[in-house]
Amino acid sequence: MWGAPAGRIPAAYAAAGRRAVPVTVVAATGFLLFRYGLGLPVAATYALFSAVALGGLSKIPGTGRQRAATALRALPVCWLLVIVGTWLSVRTWSAVAGMLIVGFALAFSAVGGPRPAGTAPGLQLLYILPSFPPYDPGSLGERLIGTTTGLALLIAAEALILPEPPPRSYRERASRAVRTAAHCATLLAAPPYALTGKAGEDAREAGAELRPLTVPEAERPAGPGLRHRALAHTGLATRTLLSRLARLTTPPGDGDQGPRVTAVLRAVANLSTATADSLGSGPEPVAAHADLVAARARLAATSAGPVPAVAGAASGPGPPVLPPAVLRRHAAVLEIADAALAMATAADLAVRGRRVAVPVPPGRFWYARSRAPRLWWYRMRGHAGRRSVFFQNAVRIALALTAARLVAGVDTLPHGFWATLATLTLTRTTMDETWSTIRRALGGTLAGALLSAGLLALVGAHTEIYAAVLPLWMLLAFTLGPVKGVGWAQGLFTVLVALVFAQLAPPTWRLAEVRLLDVLVGSMIGAVFGLLAWPRGAHDELRRAAAELLRRAAEIVVATSADVAAGRPAAATPLEVSGHRSLHQAVILAESAYAQFQSEPTLFGGQGRGAPLPGVDWQAALIAGHHTLWGSERLLEPPPVPLGPAAAESAGGLGDRVAGRMLLVSAALDPGCDTPAALVPRLDPALAGFGAEPPGAPRLYYATVAWLSALMTDLARIPRAGPAPGPATTTAAPARNTP
Missing domain, CATH: 1.20.58 (Methane Monooxygenase Hydroxylase; Chain G, domain 1)
Structure with a gap:
């Protein structure tokens, strides 16, 4: 938000404050109730972190009522995560294995849409929390009581406190x-x-x-x-x-x-x-x-x-020649x-x-x-491969969390929970963004650690002061953090952690030192796995997916044009044909990569091989895939209509030329191709053959030409800048550095 216009800053603070109030009320109420009212420190911890998990760390989209409904549906999952995390934590090997499996499953649930994707980080936190000391399965009941209370209060608060007007559906x-x-x-x-x-x-x-x-x-x-x-x-x-x-x-x-x-x-x-x-x-x-x-x-x-003659059928007048x-x-x-x-x-x-x-x-x-189960299976199977950004993100975060849990268990890292939490919150989908986030986070954590050390040394064991300051600081942290950025968020959260743990154990200024050490360890683990596992995020994957989409589309264009020219109908419904099924899968992968690409900042310089090509209109490439599928299905509907020699030759030739231009654009988009990545071919949508009128050509011929013309229009829109070349020619326009 640093570069946001002045008029938008108050709106950002208002939105963050609206979300911060319910979380603060619930987290502070649950913590203080169990800690001082009932004398249950474990339940107090789980009540607080449950509210922080689904109210603060999770980015559940929608209004308060929509977020409350999502949290209510996630409640059984939260119970299961606390139970599994508690029982697997007693041994390092089982805790590490559980972190790998559960971490991947929760991250991969993002294939279900924005709500599962937004809820996943909070669910990760609810599994991480019981995976660290004290390893006490006997306290499971108290943990579940705290979790249930915190989430129940959060659901009620989200639905009732500061309600928001619903947007248009x-x-x-x-x-x-x-x-x-x-x-x-x-x-x-x-x-x-x-x-x-x-x-x-x-x-x-x-x-x-x-x-x-x-x-x-x-x-x-x-x-x-x-x-x-x-x-x-x-x-x-x-x-x-x-x-x-x-x-x-x-x-x-x-x-x-x-x-x-x-x-x-x-x-x-x-x-x-x-x-x-x-x-x-x-x-x-x-x-x-x-x-x-x-x-x-x-x-x-x-x-x-013209209608094909059928043996034994009476001849009659055909349709008028138009x-x-x-x-x-x-x-x-x-x-x-x-x-x-x-x-x-x-x-x-x-x-x-x-x-x-x-x-x-x-x-x-x-x-x-x-x-529904079968549709979920199709969605998950479609993304269960290394070319899916959902799969890449799940592998990256699961390996990073597993490594953090292993380091904390083997080296008995003090408050290893904080190190794993830092890994979860600071790991990004691109290496450049991860490094940028870590630099700001460490600066904020250092400032927060210094402030925490001074506060702990000054206040000492007067827990009533910490209890009084906690709600106010929590409101400040959850309001300023989302607006000011990760540096402020980490600094404010460091002080918040100190205020909480000073009420659970005898406070010492070294608590701030441990917090800084854990954030450093967790961020370094995140950086290592960000470097090793698909460090460029969706930038390269989008180029690769769009290139594959256009290659598959070119195959279908050639096959469909040939079938129309020969008067052959489709042998089966399109999604039962391997070519159509492959293109459908390519469209799915490209759409998911494009969605992630929109959330990633353009931090790369230059236009060399592997550059993100922000001057490309990726939406036009996606639309080309949809238009290829829909047009092919429509044109191949029986009964077959013979085009005649001239029209058949024209339709087949135009299909080959359009497919060739698809392959030309595909080669430029593919990061693994030898074509210079800075050159995005710009095409003239008007091929010379589109205006041809072969003698006796039926309406099916002109429908085919219209489909191919629409595909050429889509291809011409892919490069955003540069003048259009002359008819039936191509040029290469340099891609811009700004989206």
Whole structure:
């Protein structure tokens, strides 16, 4: 926050203070009640650290009520961690093994979304606390009493003290965006069949509101469950629909788009309105969904192209031969209909789960009939590999915590709990950030140790003074620490630790010395494992994941274009085809790496091999992956339609050229490639072949060209800066050093 504008500082303090008050009230009340009221020092310690764990160390997103609900669901896990930690602590080898397994499991739980990720550090603390002296399984009952009391008071305080207004939910955002799509479709269904400037701007703003980075963390649909997946799918489909509506051009020729096109756009508007109502707990959009399916089928039949002859069938007049400009518009309108149907289906799944009322096609909605355990298994299996940033983070923190516990057990480090806690709180996902954090933390700890030593020497054994100062200092620490940064947080927490332990054992100024030693040991352990285990965090992994995504997408582009050119339908649903499954997995890994990349500061200098390439629009690469999957599925729907020799050659050639450009961008993004990392190819989205009109080409040809053109637009957006080159050429623009 040091560089924050002056106007934002008071808001930051207000937000930190709002979160600090419940934690301070609960931690101080529980500690003082058990320590002085009931004479139970062990319960006092656990009551205090339970509140600090889930209220201070954890970064649970959301309002107080949302945090209270998350803490309530985590209560059984907290009991289990205290029990397991107590019983495994009696021997060093069992404590070390437990730290490795539990540390990895808790850190890896971040695959479940922002709430498990935010809760994990606090749960780690609740396991670390009973893993250190005194090794007394006989005090387990008192430990559980303190833990339960502290967490129960925290849940009540979070829900009742200083309540916060809830932000708009993702469903509300999606409902607003869908209504915007309905308005756009209504305008396009009536003369002059075009969007006004304001409508286009509203469509762009509504789509931007659904981007994950613009949504509060607690409201992002990032979990592995059915409803979260469906709600995220709703957002993607809605953004796609808004984009396609905004790109629809005016009708060719005399400006009349035809009754069947108008019927489809009106059906899209009606379905969008019904979907928005459904997202607001209204009725299912069943009738509107069926109307759009019927209107889409009529338009598709109008411009389907030549029908293959069947032996023994009577010959009759085929569909009318339409001009290429009309076929292009039909293809664009059918894409709009496809996006609207996907949006409505996903929204119904998000609202009603497996009780969905609208038809759910396989492939794109593969998760619709799966139970929660199976979806969790898919999520964990998808990230159980060294290319996942979730896996990397879990390995890094588990090894660091295990090493800290081993050092504390073998060397009998005084207050080894503090060393392990320092390892937990100071280890970051990149080496540069870890070193920067450690430098500031050690400076803050030294200042806090000097202040603590003076306080302990001055006050001595007058515990009533420590008890009086504790709540005030706690409020100060939990308010200033999150705003001022890790240096202030460590310094204030060092004094807080001294105030607490001075009331549990005879105080001495050497307590501050031990605290400084433990933080030094813990930070060095974190630094070592930060250096050994993926020291560049998500920077390299994002480049590698995006490069792999584009390589997989290029394979699918080539295969799909070849199948369309040959008139072959898909042999199975897309996610059952190995290429589509591989691309789906690549999209998942790239999205998780991108999410972590957004939280990591850009601390690297230069643009040599392995640089983070902050001048790249990673979101465009992710969207290219989604568009590849969705377009391939749509184009390969049976029945097959022969394109004719000229159209088949054109479609296959365009597919090869688009795939080649995907591979060109992929090579520049890949940190393991010999291509200079500073050069990000900038492409012209308009390939020469996109304007070709082969004689007798059916609408499927123009749908294929539209898909390939959209992919080229995505590729052209990946480099953020630099002028576009001439047609059908590529240049290399240096990536910027600023995000």
